Amino acid sequence: MPRKLKNIWRNRRWQGFHEYVDDPRTRLFAALACSQRIEILKLLREGEKCTCDIAPRLRIDISVVSRHLAILKSLGLVESWKEGVNNYYAVVDERIFDILAAASNILKDMAERQRELFDKLR
Amino acid sequence: MPRKLKNIWRNRRWQGFHEYVDDPRTRLFAALACSQRIEILKLLREGEKCTCDIAPRLRIDISVVSRHLAILKSLGLVESWKEGVNNYYAVVDERIFDILAAASNILKDMAERQRELFDKLR
DNA sequence: TACATTATTGCACAACTATGCAATAATACA
DNA sequence: TGTATTATTGCATAGTTGTGCAATAATGTA
Numbered sequence: 001m002p003r004k005l006k007n008i009w010r011n012r013r014w015q016g017f018h019e020y021v022d023d024p025r026t027r028l029f030a031a032l033a034c035s036q037r038i039e040i041l042k043l044l045r046e047g048e049k050c051t052c053d054i055a056p057r058l059r060i061d062i063s064v065v066s067r068h069l070a071i072l073k074s075l076g077l078v079e080s081w082k083e084g085v086n087n088y089y090a091v092v093d094e095r096i097f098d099i100l101a102a103a104s105n106i107l108k109d110m111a112e113r114q115r116e117l118f119d120k121l122r
Numbered sequence: 123m124p125r126k127l128k129n130i131w132r133n134r135r136w137q138g139f140h141e142y143v144d145d146p147r148t149r150l151f152a153a154l155a156c157s158q159r160i161e162i163l164k165l166l167r168e169g170e171k172c173t174c175d176i177a178p179r180l181r182i183d184i185s186v187v188s189r190h191l192a193i194l195k196s197l198g199l200v201e202s203w204k205e206g207v208n209n210y211y212a213v214v215d216e217r218i219f220d221i222l223a224a225a226s227n228i229l230k231d232m233a234e235r236q237r238e239l240f241d242k243l244r
Numbered sequence: 245t246a247c248a249t250t251a252t253t254g255c256a257c258a259a260c261t262a263t264g265c266a267a268t269a270a271t272a273c274a
Numbered sequence: 275t276g277t278a279t280t281a282t283t284g285c286a287t288a289g290t291t292g293t294g295c296a297a298t299a300a301t302g303t304a
Binding site: 032 | 156199229231
């Protein structure tokens, strides 16, 4: 255990499974509570990609992509391997996309209910 | 539109569907990325409850519960109504529990994979 | 070996978030 | 009307998070 945490893991949530006592699902949901990371997952669904493939697609610094990937990897959502100077990443469990789709469906119906409510007020 | 935002909605994410341009699912996942709010949803699944029913169960200040409920309500995950001095809350769409269960399943299998990996290293 | 390419990490910073206390509002009841 | 109960909101604060730049590490190539 390093005396000083690496900067990516500077907080309790991402320190590790053992030290973090909260409902572990909050880590998964926190990982998904960022549109950049959702975009990265969607890109990786197309096929394995290295950090420098992703950065230009999201128009953010490579270092930021690297950190997002580290978070997704720490959860086990993606795996990685080295090929020359490149680090490739791929989705481990496709069911993560079921969760994304379920969230879309719920939000869609929520919006529909909201609309109906407004219609009644007219 | 109020000149100054209410303090609960002091940030972009919770301001409203219209001002927030990110993937709307990030709001849903952010709402679930908090163990207190997950606990609140679980309690409400047992049946409708008012703010003062929930606070002692979670051992946090009523004001905090009130804010968590406001966030869940802003998403449409819960609805509320007044009965005397009490404000009752109830879950709107039970499918939110499907998402919670799906997250559990994914994490369980991730942990299993991790364990197998460590076993191989022995 | 020297240089180029790719990825990660240290650092700094602005913005976001959960929380508790105190003040206020809303309602019921004596 | 005054008092009690419940809920929300203002304010303050410590901790979390996403981001970019610069430095460094890791690898391939001339």
